Amino acid sequence: MxxxxxxxxxxxxxxxxxxxxxxxxxxxxxxxxxxxxxxxxxxxxxxxxxxxxxxxxxxxxxxxxxxxxxxxxxxxxxxxxxxxxxxxxxxxxxxxxxxxxxxxxxQLSPTKHVVMLILAASLAAIVLIGTARAHTRHTHAAGRPQGFAAGLEAMVLYIRNVVIMPNVGPHGEGYAPYLLTVFFFLLFANLLGLIPYGATATGNISVTATMAILSLMVTEISGMRALGKGYWNTVFYWNRDMVLPMRIVMFLVMSPVEIISKFTKPFALAIRLFANMTAGHIVVLAFIGLIFAFKLPVGIAPLLMAIAIMLLEIFVSFLQAFIFTLLTSVFIGQMRVAHH
Amino acid sequence: MSFLFLSLTAVAAEETRADLLSPSGGLMFWTIVIFVLLLIVLSRFAFKPMLAAVEARERSLQEAIDAARRDREEAERVLAEHRAQLETARAEAQKMIADGRATAEKLRSDLLEQTKTQQQEMLERARRDIETEKTNAIAALRREAVDLAIAGAGKVIERNLDSDANRKLVESFLGSVTLGGKA
Structure with a gap:
């Protein structure tokens, strides 16, 4: 140019x-x-x-x-x-x-972030349901989706075939709707924060913590369903290969570790998403502030930087939604094959 | 000129007061409500039909692939069968030709042999016939000669002339016989 x-x-x-x-x-x-x-x-x-x-x-x-x-x-x-x-x-x-x-x-009064969440959910619902309709229509007409439906199908299938199925393991189809909803909900919430006048609901620790708690609940319930009574082995460390006194010592040492490890994973999920979104927005806002601090012609430099960071933020929006989904899949998969 | 920048740095110091890390129960409640609603709506109206269509397509594709593989195996099997049949037929034909040739050869040699034998036989028979005829002829000639001799002798005796005259007569007779054949 x-x-x-x-x-x-x-x-x-x-x-x-x-x-x-x-x-x-x-x-x-x-x-x-x-x-x-x-x-x-x-x-x-x-x-x-x-x-x-x-x-x-x-x-x-x-x-x-x-x-x-x-x-x-x-x-x-x-x-x-x-x-x-x-x-x-x-x-x-x-x-x-x-x-x-x-x-x-x-305090149940709706706030800015509640509105943004509703907006993100509505957008996700409109886009995905509309696409699903078009998908069904195309499938009936041509045997395969076309245009935007094909693109979205590729995304959904990528999440399902590359993220969910290999990580969750056999019979992972049941977790696909939850994980796909997580991905698209977070993606839309992330992207809405990048639009002018918008706000990043996923840059709020309450939202990310709730999503992480839901992820923890799904993970634990998947463990209970897959392991049955063996689920307790993922909570209390009771190794039958050891002699009894050693077993009791290890039980006292390892059980807190096991229990803490259950909570560190969703904690990391919550902090990762929150920190990424918040930090990105602070950087963008700081650069926008620098544009007006410097004025022309020096202000062009922070302007270009702001544009670059904004483009990076679009990528980060996709990446963080993807990582949240991927890690939840991994946690569910780990839990389902856990043997201690 | 740069009052905004300055104010930003000034505010950054007070930023610690911005309560970023304390969760708000109301927002958590709303997040759960919105997410669960979205999950129900999306899994019912978006992912279910979409994944069903995708799975149906995957299934039909898999079926098509399986059918194609089956067909190819079948075709390969049939081809091998046909090839084997062709090979058998060719070998058979080759064998038949060879057989025919051998038969013809045998027939020819047989016929030749037979002809030769027959010829030989005929020759032999002819020779035998000739021999027999010859012997018969000689015997007949002898008988004739004897008869003639006897007849001559009878004439001689009949005339009873001198011996010289007899001799001459006989000789002249014999001479006439030899020269004139049957007389």
Whole structure:
């Protein structure tokens, strides 16, 4: 590409970035995270007094909240929508009061990430069901899928034949719907975070932890189903080849290790996905901030870097969804053949 | 100029306050609800028909492959059979030709032999016949000669002339016989 062409591309691409920064700039005073609304309120007041307004554009983007941004045609090209109750002029609080179930108090009000999750699930459902319909139609008409259905089928089959079947082992078909849903749900949630005005629900530890807990539950239940009574051998280390005193010693030493190992795997799953998504977004936001810090012409360098990191993030979105699915398959497979 | 950059660094120091690692129960609850709903919907309406179609296709492909393999094995078997049959037929034909040739040869030699034998026999018979005829002729000639001699002697005795005259007569008679054959 020629030099003028590159500059033009840079300008065109910088437009959404401008919007994003503008919206961040405007949104900062009103945005508070769900957890530290009180603290944030206290912080913003002195910031407004100082000569240079300190604006945090990163924290609101990677944390959850009750406010969302929608595209708007007038500057700053973003409209703030409160999905909770308005508190005062600019604040936005939870829609419902917390629900108390026994000892735990649950704040069930929908947040930005809940909306993004619903959006991701709906998109996944629309795309996959639509494709499945087209797939069935093509299969009846031509004996094989065509176009987008064929592409998606290739993806589904890749996950099924390369990720699930070899790792889960024989009769792994039963786990295919769960694992495929995990893949597409996480993929759509990851990708929605890359779209302007979007938020990364998978960059929230609650979401990734829940997905990891579900993965742990599926793994343990698969172990109970496959091993029967032998499942207890994966919890308590009781080696019959050893003499009794040694066996008891090993039982006391190894059983905690076994139990801890059950929980470290989903913990790693949760942290891996959360950290990858969050870190990627912080890097992108930092580069976008640098564009406006440097201005032209030096700002072109962070602009190009932001584009490059954004492209990398698209890859990471696929990769992390894939890795989560792959590792869950591996854990299920390990559990099903576990013999101690 | 770079107030945003500065503010970013300033905020980075306060970033520790951003509570990234404490999970929120409500969001976890919603995640479970959304995921389980999605799982039910997708496995019922997306993956089930898609994987069913794929499995049906895989099955039909496998069947086609198996059928093709079976057909090929069958064809190979039939081909081998035909080849063997052809070989047998060829050997048979070769054998028949050879047999025919041998038979013809034998027939020819037999016929030749037979002809030769017959010829020989005929020759032999002819020779024997000739011999017999000859012997008969000689015997007949002898008898004739004897008869003639007796007749001559009878004439001699009949005339009873001098012996010289007799002798001359007999001799002249014999001479006439020799010269004139049967007279």
């Amino acid at each position: 020629t030099r003028p062409g590159t500059l033009l591309l840079a300008l065109v691409l910088s437009l959404p970035a401008t919007t994003l920064a503008a919206q961040d700039h405007a949104s900062a005073p009103v945005t508070t995270s769900a957890t530290d609304s009180g603290a944030a309120q206290g912080e913003h007041a002195p910031a407004a007094d100082s000569a240079v307004a300190k604006v945090d554009i990163i924290t609101p983007h990677i944390t959850d909240g009750y406010a969302m941004e929608l595209p708007y045609w007038k500057p700053p090209f973003a409209k703030h929508v409160c999905i909770g109750r308005h508190i005062g002029e600019h604040e936005c609080g939870p829609l419902w009061d917390p629900v108390r179930i026994g000892p735990v108090t649950l």
